[in-house]
Amino acid sequence: MSHSHDHPDTVDEAHAAGNAHGHDHDLRGADKNRVLLVALLTGGFMVIEALGGVLTGSLALLADAGHMLTDSIALWLAWWAFRLAERPATGRHTYGYGRVKTLVAYTNGVGIFVIALWIVYEAVTRFFSPGPVLGGPMLLVALAGLAVNIGGFLILRGGNRESLNMRGAILHVLGDLLGSVAAIVAALVILATGWTPIDPILSVLVAVLILSTAWSLMREAAHLLLEGAPANIDRDGIAADLAANVEGVKEINHMHVWSLDGEKTLATLNARLAEGANPIAAVTAIKSRLAAKHGIDHATVEPEFSTGAGGENEHRH
Template identity: 65%
Template sequence: MAHEHSHDDHSHGQEHHGHGHDHDHDYGSLDKRRVLVAAVLTAGFMVVEALGGLLTGSLALLADAGHMLTDSVSLGLAWYAFHLAERPATNRHTYGFGRVKTLVAYTNGLAIFVVGAWIVYEAWERFQQPSAVLGGPMLAVGVAGLAVNIAAFFVLHGGDRENLNMRGAILHVLGDLLGSVAAIAAALIILLTGWYPIDPILSALVAVMLFASAWRLTRDAGRVLLEGAPDVLDRDDIARDLEKSVPGVDNIHHVHVWSLDGKSNLATLHARIADQGDASRVTMLVKQRLASAHGITHVTVETECGPCADGHGNHDCGAAAKSAEHSHSHTKRHGVAGSKNA
């Protein structure tokens, strides 16, 4: 058994990772400001919409105001998550605080489910007992809300949409925007026909439309928090690719691939090699291949010349050796048999 890490290669990987981190830091600073602007716009108009809902009796406005209240808090948390992510790593938090953004994204997804469920419940109650709604004031508040939400949406839309935290923020504002559209549509129908049930019906429709997006956000954030492999990366395909592409590698095993925040991917693996003297070269080539072919720039490689360093995995990392030994034995027996036949 032998182990070797190439410190120079590891440092190179860290430098590469650090360069990418600086780029992400610049992007994060812009996203942080975008989220703060959206939070201020949302919180400011939320008060106006709540008052409008109470005065007009519109569930669509009240539902959207409740959604905007939750969104204001969620956008504030998203801003604070970007703020925390700028802190450097510590001895206790060696990867820094980037995953806080994922935690907030997960919380935002759950919050959308809760608010949506409340809107559906209130819509059902209101549908059972329709109440009068002042269509004119409702239309005015809805149009003003739409303008504010469009402004907030475009502020966030220019951000990094691969970032889960930004995706959560955009989803919240999109929900507000759809709520304003529903309020305007309901107001117009009420003014033209006097049919009040349209108010709760459109409110519930907007809530249901958001459930699918909220589920995707919660699912993706949950996978990151559980350190699952990103959708774009397949552990077994990566192992096969390295075994085929990197000279000197006999077997790749104990591969772990995960993401810090849904964007920055990391990996650890064991590589069994034929000649321990090539350990540094193999480590360098493995890291280069992972960076160029799979976009993984933070990698830890453990090289081995014999059985796997982790005893419980010997059956995995010894598979190739057993296969080679079996092939050699089969050839030898076949050769002996042939000799006897001769």
């Protein structure tokens, strides 16, 4: 059995792999710092917004403050996941800790979902039993919150958006940003007309928008946790491509493709070779094509010269 990451085939490949690893490490370090900065911003303003919600009687502010509390915790978890992912692989954790980022992304999605449901429940209650809302102070707090959330969104937007962990962090801040916009609109309507039901109505609108994006994040993270093939990968198509274009390969079977965190794709497969084919050359060619054409640079390839039991078309199962 051969592992593509253990022994690069040429000095150039080793040099390129080293550069790619260093670049990925730099990106992860930058993402970690971005998340830490936004966690500090979010946590600090959350206290101010919660006090503002209590003093003004605004559900929109309280809902956004509750969302920011969850976001602050989620961002700290995301930062911790980035730190943990930097740890090297061990005998017990042979892939390292990269999957922690996927676990945190899933947890973030669940947290957003719960908060959104709470906002809807509280909004319905407030709609039928409205209370006084101080529009002026509410508007000032909401404007300050919008500025903080725009800053946080811009900081995270410059990170690696292929990372589920980073996307979960961006989703939290985007939800806060929408909450601030809703609070601003509600405050303006209350100042202009005195109609306080606009406060819970806009809170529900923001909650519905958050629910849809949270569900998408949870579904994608769950797919990765279940070792599902990445959305951009056609396993059967790759198997057919290898069999058709790699010299000496008759069939690819027992092929599995998965990702730890939505960024790095891995594969294992058996390659049935033609009689007289050079297994070392075939394995090298398979790995090269997987990396160059399909973006899979970590593969385990097992050459075989007979189909074995049930070998025909195994890659379709």
